Amino acid sequence: AQSVTQPDIHITVSEGASLELRCNYSYGATPYLFWYVQSPGQGLQLLLKYFSGDTLVQGIKGFEAEFKRSQSSFNLRKPSVHWSDAAEYFCAVGAKEYGNKLVFGAGTILRVKS
Amino acid sequence: DVKVTQSSRYLVKRTGEKVFLECVQDMDHENMFWYRQDPGLGLRLIYFSYDVKMKEKGDIPEGYSVSREKKERFSLILESASTNQTSMYLCATVRDRSSPLHFGNGTRLTVT
Numbered sequence A: 001a002q003s004v005t006q007p008d009i010h011i012t013v014s015e016g017a018s019l020e021l022r023c024n025y026s027y028g029a030t031p032y033l034f035w036y037v038q039s040p041g042q043g044l045q046l047l048l049k050y051f052s053g054d055t056l057v058q059g060i061k062g063f064e065a066e067f068k069r070s071q072s073s074f075n076l077r078k079p080s081v082h083w084s085d086a087a088e089y090f091c092a093v094g095a096k097e098y099g100n101k102l103v104f105g106a107g108t109i110l111r112v113k114s
Numbered sequence B: 001d002v003k004v005t006q007s008s009r010y011l012v013k014r015t016g017e018k019v020f021l022e023c024v025q026d027m028d029h030e031n032m033f034w035y036r037q038d039p040g041l042g043l044r045l046i047y048f049s050y051d052v053k054m055k056e057k058g059d060i061p062e063g064y065s066v067s068r069e070k071k072e073r074f075s076l077i078l079e080s081a082s083t084n085q086t087s088m089y090l091c092a093t094v095r096d097r098s099s100p101l102h103f104g105n106g107t108r109l110t111v112t
Helices: none
Strands: A003-005 A010-014 A019-021 A024-026 A031-038 A044-050 A056-058 A064-068 A073-078 A087-095 A108-113 B004-006 B010-013 B019-025 B031-038 B042-051 B054-057 B064-070 B073-078 B087-094 B107-111
Touching: A003 A087, A010 A019, A019 A108, A024 A073, A031 A064, A031 A073, A044 A056, A044 A064, A044 A073, A073 A087, A087 B042, B004 B087, B010 B019, B019 B031, B019 B087, B019 B107, B031 B064, B031 B073, B042 B064, B042 B073, B054 B064, B073 B087
Parallel strands: A010 A108, B010 B107
Antiparallel strands: A003 A024, A019 A073, A031 A044, A031 A087, A056 A064, A064 A073, A087 A108, B004 B019, B019 B073, B031 B042, B031 B087, B042 B054, B064 B073, B087 B107
């Protein structure tokens, strides 16, 4: 069965520091990969997605993610974190074979300290 | 811009009550989903629908049912609410698998 693992429940970084949020997946098919962000009291917003092609994808708000098939990973990165990036981040995975269903990770809560 | 509207932001119900959570979308999308979100568990799929009157079970359908009588409306039903169904419920819609999910703002349900 497909699964998505976000190993870090909480991460705290200083404002201006770099950030990497980890995501590993277990899928029997070629995956579609997404990162969503949820700010406190808000709905989920898409940051970026990977379907095919260049394995380094750029998203909104200065985020990027790299798909590494050999490691079954899709880690999210940002070179310099802003206080407004404090939120919960979800990795999600889908596949053509599973229709339009997505499986979400448990989420990583990002805290930013000034 | 796609709009997904969940009828209630907060809901408090008693154990054993029948509960209806409503979701309406305005973009003519065929695919609609109900997730529940719990701390440390992320989003878990309850049910989804890919067309009117069509539905499929997700990963945690027990205790829930759904209704899709019109394309724009997807209802989640708790036949007899229980305290372990206290959660945040999120409705989502998507055009196709290459498109992002569009989420409603959620309904926080408390069952006492």
